[in-house]
Amino acid sequence: MLLRRPRVLSGTHFMLGNFAAVEGALAAGCNFFAGYPITPANEVSERMAERMPEVGGKFLQGEDELCSIYALAGAALAGAKVLTATASAGFDYMAEGIEYAISDEIPMVIMDVQRTRGENFATQADVMQMRWGAAGDHELIVLAPSSVQELFDFTIRAFNLAEKYRNPVIVMSETTIALMRERLVIPPADQIKIINRKMTQAQPGDYVPFRAEMGCVPDMAPLGKGYNTLYSINPHNEFGSIKWEPEIFERQYERITQKILMNLDDIVTTDEYQTEDAELILIAYGSETRPCKDAVDVARGQGKKVGLLKLNTVWPVPEKQILAAARKANKILAVEMNMGKYAGEIERVAGCHAEVKRVTKNLGAIHTSGEIVAAIEESLR
Amino acid sequence: MITNPMREALKPNSLPHFFCPGCGAAQVLNFFVRAMDELQIPMSSILGIGGVGCTARIPVYLKLDAMHGIHGRTLPWATGIKLMQPDLKVVIFAGDGDAAAIGGNHLIQAARRNLDVTMIVVNNLNYGMTGGQVAPTTYSTLRTTTTPYGNPEPAFDLVKLVEAAGATFVSRWSTNRPHQSVRAIKKAIQHKGFSFVEIVSQCTTGFGRKAINSASPTKLLDWIKDRSLTISEAEKLSDEDLAGKFVLGDFVDKQAPVFAGSSFLPPEEDE
Ligand SMILES: Cc1ncc(C[n+]2csc(CCOP(=O)(O)OP(=O)(O)O)c2C)c(N)n1
Numbered sequence: 001m002l003l004r005r006p007r008v009l010s011g012t013h014f015m016l017g018n019f020a021a022v023e024g025a026l027a028a029g030c031n032f033f034a035g036y037p038i039t040p041a042n043e044v045s046e047r048m049a050e051r052m053p054e055v056g057g058k059f060l061q062g063e064d065e066l067c068s069i070y071a072l073a074g075a076a077l078a079g080a081k082v083l084t085a086t087a088s089a090g091f092d093y094m095a096e097g098i099e100y101a102i103s104d105e106i107p108m109v110i111m112d113v114q115r116t117r118g119e120n121f122a123t124q125a126d127v128m129q130m131r132w133g134a135a136g137d138h139e140l141i142v143l144a145p146s147s148v149q150e151l152f153d154f155t156i157r158a159f160n161l162a163e164k165y166r167n168p169v170i171v172m173s174e175t176t177i178a179l180m181r182e183r184l185v186i187p188p189a190d191q192i193k194i195i196n197r198k199m200t201q202a203q204p205g206d207y208v209p210f211r212a213e214m215g216c217v218p219d220m221a222p223l224g225k226g227y228n229t230l231y232s233i234n235p236h237n238e239f240g241s242i243k244w245e246p247e248i249f250e251r252q253y254e255r256i257t258q259k260i261l262m263n264l265d266d267i268v269t270t271d272e273y274q275t276e277d278a279e280l281i282l283i284a285y286g287s288e289t290r291p292c293k294d295a296v297d298v299a300r301g302q303g304k305k306v307g308l309l310k311l312n313t314v315w316p317v318p319e320k321q322i323l324a325a326a327r328k329a330n331k332i333l334a335v336e337m338n339m340g341k342y343a344g345e346i347e348r349v350a351g352c353h354a355e356v357k358r359v360t361k362n363l364g365a366i367h368t369s370g371e372i373v374a375a376i377e378e379s380l381r
Numbered sequence: 382m383i384t385n386p387m388r389e390a391l392k393p394n395s396l397p398h399f400f401c402p403g404c405g406a407a408q409v410l411n412f413f414v415r416a417m418d419e420l421q422i423p424m425s426s427i428l429g430i431g432g433v434g435c436t437a438r439i440p441v442y443l444k445l446d447a448m449h450g451i452h453g454r455t456l457p458w459a460t461g462i463k464l465m466q467p468d469l470k471v472v473i474f475a476g477d478g479d480a481a482a483i484g485g486n487h488l489i490q491a492a493r494r495n496l497d498v499t500m501i502v503v504n505n506l507n508y509g510m511t512g513g514q515v516a517p518t519t520y521s522t523l524r525t526t527t528t529p530y531g532n533p534e535p536a537f538d539l540v541k542l543v544e545a546a547g548a549t550f551v552s553r554w555s556t557n558r559p560h561q562s563v564r565a566i567k568k569a570i571q572h573k574g575f576s577f578v579e580i581v582s583q584c585t586t587g588f589g590r591k592a593i594n595s596a597s598p599t600k601l602l603d604w605i606k607d608r609s610l611t612i613s614e615a616e617k618l619s620d621e622d623l624a625g626k627f628v629l630g631d632f633v634d635k636q637a638p639v640f641a642g643s644s645f646l647p648p649e650e651d652e
Contacts, residue, residue: 062460070458228392
């Protein structure tokens with residue numbers, strides 16, 4: 001006899017990162033998953049295939065990533081809380097689906113376990129693609145976990161943000177953490193904060209599907225109940241009718257972007273480590289924050305005033321926090337596992353107040369703390 | 382003022398529509414409204430899906446919830462919806478390019494799975510909305526805007542394609558045959574499983590001008606009629622004789638389990 005496990009596996013585990021992401025999704029209320037096989041995201045699908053039937057949800061292995069992303073849109077409009085997981089090349093195919101979800105304000109969570117092109121080595125090379133892969137004006141929320149525990153926690157947060165802002169949210173995972181086993185603590189179900197989309201109280205005749213104040217999010221309506229909503233990617237007015245009127249178009253995307261940009265304090269989070277008196281601050285995201293933290297300890301042991309700003313939200317850019325770091329320290333090291341991408345954002349925000357240096361590594365492997373200590377020493381010489 | 386009672390099926394203020402004069406897709410809109418009316422199914426109780434193209438605009442005018450504006454992904458949308466709301470009727474309107482080119486893989490996979498949706502393909506033998514380019518359904522030798530010297534490629538027979546893939550209701554009619562088309566759409570809507578109705582249609586602006594040197598809808602309708610035959614007539618002809626012809630009729634009507642997802646607990650666990 002198989003044992004049916006509950007939705008929330010409260011307790012302490014030693015768990016694979018990809019599995020922890022699944023458990024986070026389930027704890028957040030996810031009840032629809034669609035995916036297409038790709039390493040290093042496969043364990044997400046495999047565990048979902050086991051877990052979805054256990055909790056009464058639906059699992060779909062589609063014919064490609066286009067099927068995944070559009071099935072997500074359909075299921076989400078039908079009321080589901082939805083997730084897909086893919087890796088870099090698979091994410092390429094999803095860009096247009098993300099565009100669609102942005103334009104019709106469809107909540108969905110996309111997990112992208114970045115991999116080196118054509119191989120499965122560690123990288124953060126897609127940090128720009130996740131933000132800019134889709135055509136047209138948009139804002140995206142991208143969260144960057146750095147551990148198995150954060151894969152769980154941030155996936156829950158991703159669902160909450162997607163539901164609250166009716167926008168796609170991306171969990172930027174990496175080979176490093178996705179395929180790592182680590183301690184994971186899952187709290188009791190009643191201690192997990194869950195946000196669900198707001199459904200309209202209006203009667204069908206009175207419902208205006210895309211009407212909301214600037215910076216706000218319209219309520220959703222169920223399908224097939226007479227609300228007669230058109231979810232078209234084409235420019236549409238508040239009623240959902242396809243209309244090309246330049247001012248309506250401008251206002252549509254102004255509101256869709258401002259609902260994110262006017263709520264940065266709710267969306268953007270960072271962690272700081274030893275930054276109070278720091279003269280040099282490392283800025284990093286995802287798994288690269290781990291060797292950075294070790295390097296801070298080593299440097300502090302040598303009497304150097306070094307700290308770390310860890311970006312939990314990479315998009316929107318935590319400008320306030322990066323600026324504060326730049327005002328505090330006179331040197332910033334932008335650490336990442338690629339040829340140097342997000343460093344451009346850090347230079348844009350911090351460049352006027354501090355000297356920003358790039359510490360990059362594009363060898364399919366995470367920095368060692370020794371490499372970062374060396375970069376710190378070089379910079380402080 | 383007297384208004385056509387069928388106007389009830391359309392969204393308020395949705396007219397004028399954007400179809401060219403004489404367009405077959407607009408006729409199919411009428412066929413569908415008629416079929417729903419005869420079946421007494423309230424328009425608002427179903428979900429309409431259009432991809433991208435002229436045909437894809439059909440559900441935009443209807444008084445129902447609809448998804449629209451992405452080329453070729455109608456069936457993935459429908460798959461997500463049907464897994465969550467299996468009782469919601471879903472009707473897809475797709476051009477032949479949408480269904481058989483960019484969405485071709487989804488078409489055969491949905492037919493294989495027996496996804497419980499109705500798909501109405503308006504086959505106007507070309508890409509209408511983008512200006513009359515060659516499609517996978519354009520017969521060889523025909524001229525289009527991207528085959529100025531005649532199409533060198535063979536065409537898909539969509540009926541054979543979806544039948545081989547596993548569709549459980551398959552029918553092909555043309556805009557010349559309104560009654561048969563309405564009847565086939567009615568059967569498709571009532572069918573449990575993947576029901577596929579192809580309606581061969583005239584595209585005056587895109588197809589007609591290049592392929593038959595005429596943008597006249599009646600000439601195009603005659604052109605289609607001259608090439609149409611019934612299933613029993615077709616049985617007497619060789620494959621060679623059938624090239625460039627439209628075999629009309631109901632081809633498949635059978636029952637099979639419908640798609641409900643890719644993973645289930647073993648039966649003893651599911652009690
Ligand atoms: C991804 C993508 N590729 C191309 C297009 C451009 N496009 C718009 S309509 C269309 C073709 C429509 O032809 P068909 O599907 O046969 O429908 P019809 O207009 O003939 O009814 C194309 C290619 C698009 N909108 N999206």
